Amino acid sequence: MDYQLVIIGSGPAGMTAGLYASRAMMKTLILDKMGSGGQMLKTHWIDNYPGFVDGVSSAELTEKMLNQAKRFGLEEKYGEVSFIEAVSRKHFRINLVDGNSIDTNAIIITTGAGPKTLNVPGEKEFTGRGVSYCATCDGFFYRGQDIAVVGGGDSAVQEALFLTKFAKKIYLIHRRDRLRATGVVQEMAFKEPKIELVWNTTIEKINGENEVTGITVKNKISGEIKEIALTGVFIYVGIEPYTDFMGDLIKKDSLGFIITDEWMKTSCEGIYAAGDCRAKPLRQIITACGEGATAAYAVEHYLLEL
Numbered sequence: 001m002d003y004q005l006v007i008i009g010s011g012p013a014g015m016t017a018g019l020y021a022s023r024a025m026m027k028t029l030i031l032d033k034m035g036s037g038g039q040m041l042k043t044h045w046i047d048n049y050p051g052f053v054d055g056v057s058s059a060e061l062t063e064k065m066l067n068q069a070k071r072f073g074l075e076e077k078y079g080e081v082s083f084i085e086a087v088s089r090k091h092f093r094i095n096l097v098d099g100n101s102i103d104t105n106a107i108i109i110t111t112g113a114g115p116k117t118l119n120v121p122g123e124k125e126f127t128g129r130g131v132s133y134c135a136t137c138d139g140f141f142y143r144g145q146d147i148a149v150v151g152g153g154d155s156a157v158q159e160a161l162f163l164t165k166f167a168k169k170i171y172l173i174h175r176r177d178r179l180r181a182t183g184v185v186q187e188m189a190f191k192e193p194k195i196e197l198v199w200n201t202t203i204e205k206i207n208g209e210n211e212v213t214g215i216t217v218k219n220k221i222s223g224e225i226k227e228i229a230l231t232g233v234f235i236y237v238g239i240e241p242y243t244d245f246m247g248d249l250i251k252k253d254s255l256g257f258i259i260t261d262e263w264m265k266t267s268c269e270g271i272y273a274a275g276d277c278r279a280k281p282l283r284q285i286i287t288a289c290g291e292g293a294t295a296a297y298a299v300e301h302y303l304l305e306l
C-alpha cells in the first residue's frame with residue numbers, strides 16, 4: 001500500500017484533514033491538480049476566520065495551513081484524478097490522468113466546488129475577455145472602468161465590494177428585490193457609493209466584438225429591456241461541486257454534492273468527504289476545516305479496526 005490515507009483536494013477541508021491525519025501518524029498524501037487553497041483563493045481577504053483580528057489574506061492563510069500540516073509529515077503531490085477503483089476492502093486505487101496510480105487504505109474527498117455559469121449568449125465567448133468568475137484574479141484589469149457583478153449571495157456582494165478598489169462603477173445585478181448575502185456585507189454594499197444595485201433584473205446577453213462592450217438586461221417586473229455599456233462582467237451565481245470523477249462509487253444529491261453522515265462517511269466504506277463538495281447547509285472556511293478534522297479522526301478510527 002502506498003498510503004494509509006489519500007486526501008483529494010487541497011482547500012481548507014483537505015489541508016485540515018491533512019494536519020489531523022499526519023498528527024495522528026497516518027501516512028498521508030494530499031493530492032491536487034493545482035496548488036493549495038481551493039476556493040479560498042478566489043477571494044482576496046478573509047474577515048471571518050477566527051483568530052485574525054484584522055482579517056487575513058487568503059494567500060497567507062493557505063500558506064500557513066499547508067505548512068502547519070507539512071510540519072507533521074503530510075506529503076503533497078500534483079495530480080488530477082481520472083477515476084477510483086475499489087480493489088478490495090480497505091484498498092482503493094486512485095488512477096491519475098497521467099496514467100500513474102496510487103494505492104491507499106482510505107480516501108477523503110475535499111475537491112470543493114466551483115462557479116456556476118449563467119448560460120447566456122456571450123458568456124462563453126467572452127470568458128477571459130471581459131467575463132470573469134474571479135475578482136481577485138482579474139479585478140486589476142478593470143481600473144477606472146464600469147463593470148457588472150451578477151448575483152445576490154455572499155460571493156457576489158463581497159466581491160463587488162472588493163472590486164470597488166479598481167472599478168469606477170459597479171452594477172450589482174440581482175434577479176430579486178432582496179439580497180441573499182449576510183447582513184453586514186449587505187450593509188457595506190448599500191453604503192458604497194460606487195455600487196449601484198440593479199434589482200429584479202437578469203442579464204439576457206453579454207455584448208461585444210473582441211471584448212465585452214456591454215450587457216443587455218431585462219427588468220423582470222416591468223419587462224423593460226435595456227443596454228448597459230461596460231467592459232467587465234463578474235459572475236457569482238452559486239457553485240457546483242467537483243465530484244464527477246467519483247462516478248457512481250458514492251451517493252450524491254441531485255446537484256452532485258456528496259452525501260455523508262456526521263462522521264463525514266460516504267455511502268462507500270473507506271471513502272469520506274468534507275468541505276464544499278459535501279451536501280450541507282453552510283459553506284464557510286471554518287466549517288470546511290471542522291469537517292476535515294472530523295473526517296481525519298473518523299479515518300483514524302476506521303484504520304485502527306484494520
Ligand code: NAP
Nearest residue numbers: 118151152153154155156175176180236237238239282283
Ligand atoms: P449562493 O449563496 O448560492 O448565491 C447565489 C446567488 O446567485 C443568489 O443570490 C441567486 O439568486 C443568484 N443566482 C443563482 N442562479 C442565478 C441565475 N441563473 N441568474 C441570476 N442569478 C442567479 O452562492 P455564493 O454566493 O457563491 O455562495 C456559495 C456558498 O459559499 C454560500 O453558502 C455562501 O454563504 C458561502 N460564502 C461565504 C462567504 C463568507 O462567509 N465570507 C463568502 C463567499 C461565499 P437568489 O438569491 O434569487 O437565489
